[in-house]
Amino acid sequence: MSTHHPHALLGADLRSVIYALSDALDLVGIDDLAHGKRVGIMAAECLRSQGVSDEETRFIFDLGLLHDIGVSSTVTHGHLVKEFDWESSQKHCLTGYELLRDFAPLADMAQPVRLHHTHWADLVQRDHDRQVLLQANLIYLVDRVDALSAPHYADGSLLMHTERIRGEISARSGSFFAPELVDLFLEASRSESFWLNLEPRSIQTYLNDMRTRGRRHVMNIGELKQLATIFSRIVDAKSPFTAEHSLGVARLARWLGERCDLPVARCEQLEIAGLLHDIGKLRVPDEILDKPAKLDERERKVMNAHSFETYQILKPIPGFDEIALWAAYHHESPGGDGYPFRVSAERLCLEARILRVADIFQAMAQDRPYRTGLPAEKVAAFMQELVDQGRVDADLVALTLADLPAAMAAAKPAG
Known part of the structure; x- marks a missing residue:
């Protein structure tokens, strides 16, 4: 505990709070309580398949957990998981950006959250750091994979539909999604393990593993x-x-x-x-x-x-x-x-x-x-x-x- 902040709450580290509050965001799904976690897992697995550093992988995982921080309405959540693209999708992105931009420990997530429902064809016209654009677009890509997968979680039939889902993403390469990210996803999702990670027990194991990685940031x-x-x-x-x-x-x-x-x-x-x-x-x-x-x-x-x-x-x-x-x-x-x-x-x-x-x-x-x-x-x-x-x-x-x-x-x- 820092000597500069005598009233810090012992052990209230940033990662623990992020994980707990991602549970709160997932509650908005009512019957589907793991959307953010699945997005984080898929994004992290895409990067892992390329041997990206642990730090970048942790960032994209946490970004996945919190990407829908601007969503509190159950109606909005319904649109997000049932429709591939919809008219008011930008509203929650802007809300999320406004919530995060002034909070220093998570400020790096603000722009990717702001842009995570913007098509790649529009993103490349933006004057932003390319890494930010790729972070936002990867979250968009796996977010849409989760929307396409959602009807198949309950009955355990997801593995029967993965090729169709991969095809839907591939068909939007260059328009919705960056071609290099589509290639990354297609490579990572070839294995059954990519999809089996999305089952409830696997999600918990993945979370527990990620919780032990990285530096602790005890918040004042x-x-x-x-x-x-x-x-x-x-x-x-x-x-x-x-x-x-x-x-x-x-x-x-x-x-x-x-x-x-x-x-x-x-x-x-x-x-x-x-x-x-x-x-x-x-x-x-x-x-x-x-x-x-x-x-x-x-x-x-x-x-x-x-x-x-x-x-x-x-x-x-x-x-x-x-x-x-x-x-x-x-x-x-x-x-x-x-x-x-x-x-x-x-x-x-x-x-x-x-x-x-x-x-x-x-x-x-x-x-x-x-x-x-x-x-x-x-x-x-x-x-x-x-x-x-x-x-x-x-x-x-x-x-x-x-x-x-x-x-x-x-x-x-x-x-």
Whole structure:
């Protein structure tokens, strides 16, 4: 741990966070949870067949994991895996570019992400470094291979269709894809192992192998918050109903942590937990998240699984044990009737209780497409009602309401 950053979270290295957050991006597929991983594996295998350096191979693998960082909509994901080329494909590329370009540890991925749905015939007209163009186009090529392969994963018939898929890619050499990359792909994909790597058990083995390679980059707290903010923006962009919710929860949770006299490092962790608390919502279909009416029983069950998904994503990151629990418990109630773990009051630590209060308060205060945010006095009355029902921590609500203007300001980020 760097001596310059005393509040760094021990073990929160960049690769571990990339891998965990690629799981979050893959959730958007709902039923197909490995698109980014398969793209990364195929891109890495294409380079490996040419004896490219381990460093370049790792970069292209990580680029594959995160290439769809601009996708949070399940509808957009459906287009990406069901159609070879579609009209609005550039939108998520631009979003991904904007998310990555100012985050120094991953900034080299920004341009390839921006260009990863641009045809080679158009790319060669661009004034970009050739290596960037080839990185972007290789991701595009194997991304389309995955789209062509997708119908055959479930029934195990992929090996029966590989020649047709190879033919589809070959036919687009020089137009969609760089001829040299098509040749690379055709050479690498001759072997059955190229395709067998895409099976779920093989994917896990491949990931475990890649995880052990390369230098560790332990992020300082500033980098960690910046990366958490990037992913909060992906979650919040999923629905106009949730825009800026995560940011508001993070700010309010930190504000409350400070008023509880928690140490600075604890407040930093609380802020990160707030930014990431809803990351599991990426698996909730758009139509459920965007439904202005009351959810039916099936929809409610789907929605209620999101905080368990958050736990599954964050728990494997070294140093995130507590953050994962706080974030996952944000719908747990002191009465033991929350979800999805139904933990009792004595198991709800202060940080988890803070996140719950911050989550509910922010949702009430925030403007939503179907209603403006409630005024301060109505938010206060609502929170007091929950206290009376034993559903939130009474002391934390009292602390929040003691300085209502400041709480409202924290909950509604300026924008």
